[in-house]
Amino acid sequence: MVYIKGKQLNTLEDIPGFGQFSEAQRATAVRLLNSRESFFYDSSRQLQFEITYRANIVSSAYALKNSGARFATFQTARANRKFWILTAYGGFLIRPDVTPADAITDIFVNGRKYAFECTTSMMIILYKGLLETIGPTTFNQLFRGLLLWSTEHDEDLQLTAVTSGDSLPGDIRYIQNPEFHPATPQWQGENLIDLGNGMFFGHGIGVGMLGEFIEILNQRRRPGATTSAFLTAQIIRPNFRRMAEYTGHPLRRLLV
Numbered sequence: 639m640v641y642i643k644g645k646q647l648n649t650l651e652d653i654p655g656f657g658q659f660s661e662a663q664r665a666t667a668v669r670l671l672n673s674r675e676s677f678f679y680d681s682s683r684q685l686q687f688e689i690t691y692r693a694n695i696v697s698s699a700y701a702l703k704n705s706g707a708r709f710a711t712f713q714t715a716r717a718n719r720k721f722w723i724l725t726a727y728g729g730f731l732i733r734p735d736v737t738p739a740d741a742i743t744d745i746f747v748n749g750r751k752y753a754f755e756c757t758t759s760m761m762i763i764l765y766k767g768l769l770e771t772i773g774p775t776t777f778n779q780l781f782r783g784l785l786l787w788s789t790e791h792d793e794d795l796q797l798t799a800v801t802s803g804d805s806l807p808g809d810i811r812y813i814q815n816p817e818f819h820p821a822t823p824q825w826q827g828e829n830l831i832d833l834g835n836g837m838f839f840g841h842g843i844g845v846g847m848l849g850e851f852i853e854i855l856n857q858r859r860r861p862g863a864t865t866s867a868f869l870t871a872q873i874i875r876p877n878f879r880r881m882a883e884y885t886g887h888p889l890r891r892l893l894v
Contacts, residue, residue: 692808695767705749709842729787759841817863
């Protein structure tokens with residue numbers, strides 16, 4: 639359920655500017671409207687921002703899948719050194735002579751020069767989705783000194799966690815594999831992006847339905863394991879309403 643200034647919206651037609659929505663934005667908006675959760679906004683701009691950013695997260699997940707970037711542990715991570723400094727713990731620290739927008743974009747353009755862990759991939763997708771939503775000028779102002787590593791993130795990304803809600807396009811989910819094989823600790827779980835329509839993206843595995851990811855993780859348990867991998871209740875998502883303040887563009891600029 640969606641509310642703007644206390645008024646419930648029931649259909650796409652109730653959303654200002656819905657006629658400019660792309661197909662992906664429409665699908666995202668429908669999921670918000672039909673959710674069992676209640677989403678409250680102070681303005682139509684906040685709602686427009688969330689719809690746009692969520693759709694851009696989904697498109698960024700598909701783009702990362704097709705980028706050629708490989709899966710790696712933190713110990714074996716690699717990056718294009720023209721844009722990133724590889725830290726001792728497997729993080730990517732932006733070089734001081736490049737812009738954040740160019741550095742993030744390079745991961746998707748020259749993906750074969752990169753390998754990283756699945757948690758890092760989630761951060762990359764979130765940053766790419768935000769870049770596509772607010773544009774390079776604002777993005778570069780916000781994310782100087784960008785570091786990509788695990789769940790570490792610039793505080794301006796404002797990630798939040800909920801445990802009682804509907805999974806929506808652009809949300810991050812996690813499958814836990816409690817009896818993973820000790821020789822392959824990287825398979826103790828898998829971070830996923832909800833793509834909508836029952837599909838998910840997980841770096842190192844690809845795109846599939848939830849059951850397919852669980853089956854793959856179950857094949858990587860210790861001998862004699864009896865506990866199946868399972869989807870945890872936690873949902874990670876940006877604080878969309880607060881992040882809507884990052885853009886001062888006219889509404890039409892958000893709906894391309």
